[in-house]
Amino acid sequence: MTAKKGARPPAAQVSVKQRILDVAEQCAQTRGFNGFSYADVAEKLLCTKASLHYHFPSKAELGRALIERYHRVFEQALEAIDGRTNEAGEKLRRYVALYDSVMRNDRMCLCGMFAAEYATLPAPMRDELRLFFDANEKWLAAVLEDGRRAGELAFRGPAKQRARSVLGALEGAMLVARAYGDGRRFQSAAKQVLTDLSVERAQPS
Amino acid sequence: MTAKKGARPPAAQVSVKQRILDVAEQCAQTRGFNGFSYADVAEKLLCTKASLHYHFPSKAELGRALIERYHRVFEQALEAIDGRTNEAGEKLRRYVALYDSVMRNDRMCLCGMFAAEYATLPAPMRDELRLFFDANEKWLAAVLEDGRRAGELAFRGPAKQRARSVLGALEGAMLVARAYGDGRRFQSAAKQVLTDLSVERAQPS
DNA sequence: GTCTATAGGTGGATAGAC
DNA sequence: GTCTATCCACCTATAGAC
Numbered sequence: 001m002t003a004k005k006g007a008r009p010p011a012a013q014v015s016v017k018q019r020i021l022d023v024a025e026q027c028a029q030t031r032g033f034n035g036f037s038y039a040d041v042a043e044k045l046l047c048t049k050a051s052l053h054y055h056f057p058s059k060a061e062l063g064r065a066l067i068e069r070y071h072r073v074f075e076q077a078l079e080a081i082d083g084r085t086n087e088a089g090e091k092l093r094r095y096v097a098l099y100d101s102v103m104r105n106d107r108m109c110l111c112g113m114f115a116a117e118y119a120t121l122p123a124p125m126r127d128e129l130r131l132f133f134d135a136n137e138k139w140l141a142a143v144l145e146d147g148r149r150a151g152e153l154a155f156r157g158p159a160k161q162r163a164r165s166v167l168g169a170l171e172g173a174m175l176v177a178r179a180y181g182d183g184r185r186f187q188s189a190a191k192q193v194l195t196d197l198s199v200e201r202a203q204p205s
Numbered sequence: 206m207t208a209k210k211g212a213r214p215p216a217a218q219v220s221v222k223q224r225i226l227d228v229a230e231q232c233a234q235t236r237g238f239n240g241f242s243y244a245d246v247a248e249k250l251l252c253t254k255a256s257l258h259y260h261f262p263s264k265a266e267l268g269r270a271l272i273e274r275y276h277r278v279f280e281q282a283l284e285a286i287d288g289r290t291n292e293a294g295e296k297l298r299r300y301v302a303l304y305d306s307v308m309r310n311d312r313m314c315l316c317g318m319f320a321a322e323y324a325t326l327p328a329p330m331r332d333e334l335r336l337f338f339d340a341n342e343k344w345l346a347a348v349l350e351d352g353r354r355a356g357e358l359a360f361r362g363p364a365k366q367r368a369r370s371v372l373g374a375l376e377g378a379m380l381v382a383r384a385y386g387d388g389r390r391f392q393s394a395a396k397q398v399l400t401d402l403s404v405e406r407a408q409p410s
Numbered sequence: 411g412t413c414t415a416t417a418g419g420t421g422g423a424t425a426g427a428c
Numbered sequence: 429g430t431c432t433a434t435c436c437a438c439c440t441a442t443a444g445a446c
Contacts, residue, residue, distance in 0.1 A: 016411085030324045031322075031324050031325050032237070032239065032321060032322055032324075032325065034237065034239040034240050035239050035322060035324070035325040037438075037439065037440080038439080038440070038441090039438075039439080047412070047413090048412070048413060048414080049439095049440085049441085050412075050413065050414080050415095050441090050442080050443095051411070051412050051413075053440085053441065053442080054411060054412075055411090057441085058440080058441080059439095059440065059441095108321065112321070112377075112380060112381075113321055115380050115381055115383060115384045116237060116313065116317075116318055116321035116322070116380060116383075117236075117237055117240060117321070118383050118384050119235045119236050119237075119240070119383075120236050120237065120240040126384070129384055130384055130385065133381060133384060133385075156400070157397070161393050161394075161397065162397065164378075164381070164390060164393065164394060165374065165378070165393075165394045165397045165398070167377075167381060168374060168377035168378035168380070168381050168382075168390075168394050169370065169373060169374040169377055169378075169394075170377065171377040171380055171381060172317075172372075172373035172374055172375065172376040172377020172378065172379075172380060173369075173370070173373035173374075173377065174377075175317060175320050175321060175373070175376055175377060175380060176317075176320055176338060176369070176372060176373050176376060177373075178320060178321075178323050178324075179320045179323050179331070179334055179335055179338060180335065180338075185369060185373075188366050188369065188370075189366075189369055189370045189373050189374075192362070192366065192367065192370045193370070195361070196401060221429085242420075242421060242422080243421085243422065243423090244420080244421080244422095252430070252431090253430070253431060253432080254422085254423085255423090255424080255425095255430070255431065255432080255433095256429070256430050256431075258422085258423065258424080259429060259430075260429090262423085263422080263423080264421095264422065264423090
């Protein structure tokens with residue numbers, strides 16, 4: 001079954017590439033880039049390793065594509081947030097909810113996972129990885145800056161620095177929570193990140 | 206050269222086991238548990254893989270020993286802090302300095318690294334890993350609680366929860382900073398963690 | 411585009427000489 | 429305790445039939 005020449009892929013069905021990425025992503029987010037193999041993906045998709053190599057010639061290319069897609073989907077989610085509300089606190093709550101949904105699927109953030117393995121990653125993956133963090137920090141910094149200017153948020157120092165702290169705090173909370181298999185550890189930390197930024201600091205816990 | 210029977214190891218020279226652990230630790234903190242091999246360690250020590258297996262029969266045992274020693278050394282550092290000052294803020298600064306020294310050696314926290322790979326770790330390593338985080342949180346929670354009671358620190362909610370947030374924030378800051386090879390990213394985030402807990406919140410940054 | 415088959419390499423681990 | 433030699437499982441990747 002070859003795709004018709006020159007035709008856009010039919011929207012109704014998921015392409016083979018997408019299904020490979022789906023499975024590989026799940027593996028990478030739970031076991032890390034060095035913790036899964038073509039054989040693992042092939043087994044779950046009921047196909048052969050050779051078939052996977054047809055779509056992604058090298059594991060480096062597969063890894064790069066994983067980050068690229070993860071980044072793209074994440075950016076779309078951020079745009080959706082921007083289109084849904086103008087309130088900074090609400091934007092941050094929805095941002096945190098993105099990370100929380102990852103945890104609820106018993107996964108680690110793909111890029112947080114790859115960051116741990118950074119020293120062993122091929123160069124194309126490294127570059128793609130930084131782009132993801134850059135985009136996160138840029139979006140966060142803008143939300144924080146706007147929120148502070150509007151009097152909705154309170155924090156000291158440059159918004160860019162605070163954005164980096166927030167990102168790190170969320171990634172780290174996921175990282176440790178996974179060792180306990182307890183999403184509540186993440187949620188508790190995430191809540192504190194939010195309340196530390198909020199103007200009215202009153203909620204009991 | 207066999208150690209004399211029943212004699213304590215001579216304090217002056219470093220045992221073979223220690224030197225193996227030193228090299229393996231450096232590998233593990235930079236490349237992850239799944240990112241280094243017996244061959245890597247053997248090459249740096251100018252010995253054979255078989256020799257390493259004599260001291261650490263399996264990689265699982267090597268990994269467990271790595272965490273155990275890391276934990277022990279860390280606990281000693283915490284005791285040293287407790288013996289040096291009673292001021293909570295100073296204790297926290299010294300605690301952060303422990304993490305900072307790891308970053309300055311271009312490493313990730315051993316246990317933060319292993320937490321990422323948690324799903325692929327043998328059971329003995331998993332158990333040992335949680336002990337490290339438990340000890341960190343316990344020490345931090347005590348410092349935070351005491352500091353708040355003494356009016357040296359200011360934060361809301363249970364000290365235990367705040368301790369988890371602090372730990373997560375530091376681990377996450379290291380994680381992301383490594384992708385940029387920039388220790389200042391960690392230091393900036395660490396400073397914010399400290400100022401967020403301090404009573405007088407004035408320093409410009 | 412998917413398959414079988416296999417190359418070529420590296421992983422952890424062991425046996426047995428010294 | 430360290431070595432040589434080796435086993436076997438698994439890895440990424442490719443060739444070529446269908």
